[in-house]
Amino acid sequence: MGVQTVGGLANTDLKELEKRFGVMGNQLYYHAWGIDLSKLGEPLIANGTLSFGKVQILLEMCGNVMKRARDAGFVGRTISLGLSYSHNAMTKGFHRSKTIAMPTSETLVMYKTCIELLDEHFAGEPARQLTVRISNLDRERSIQLDLFDERKPQRQLIGPTMDAIRNKFGATSLLRAVSFTAAGTAISRDRLVGGHLA
Incomplete structure (x- = not known):
């Protein structure tokens, strides 16, 4: 689609994104604007x-x-x-x-x-x-x-x-040993909000 940047994504037609990517297109569009409608930890x-x-x-x-x-x-x-x-x-x-x-x-x-x-x-x-x-x-x-x-x-x-x-x-006060290996992500993910660095 020729989108190279977050700004480009934010200015892409929402209907086109939804047509091409379904619900993920909607989510990508709103995330580009810094909007996440889900509640943290919501089932x-x-x-x-x-x-x-x-x-x-x-x-x-x-x-x-x-x-x-x-x-x-x-x-x-x-x-x-x-x-x-x-x-x-x-x-x-x-x-x-x-x-x-x-x-x-x-x-x-x-x-x-x-x-x-x-x-x-x-x-x-x-x-x-x-x-x-x-x-x-x-x-x-x-x-x-x-x-x-x-x-x-x-x-x-x-x-x-x-x-x-x-x-x-805190979430990282007690971790399994696997979290301290190269494959572990718990420590780095603890600094994220909605999947992004806070």
């Missing part, structure tokens, strides 16, 4: 169903998604993983879901399920974007004890405890 509602999602490094993503679910008082049973391959890849991406037996808000349960989906469906092409989501939600009080899983009550405390520390002292 996504699609087709009348509530879900939480995030795009980032997989373990960090799962942690952020589950924190949002816990903060809102939800647990979920359907875990979804989406992967978009590079533009030069020979295959299309995928979006797959798995419904687990017991609803959860545990980060590592979501992460392990995502790894299973990735192992099953990844075609080995260069990846461009990864998304995770938990849906099929219910209120947190619906979690049942498991007679055969003695550590479940302890694991149920880990997430909320970590959330409380982060809420009091």
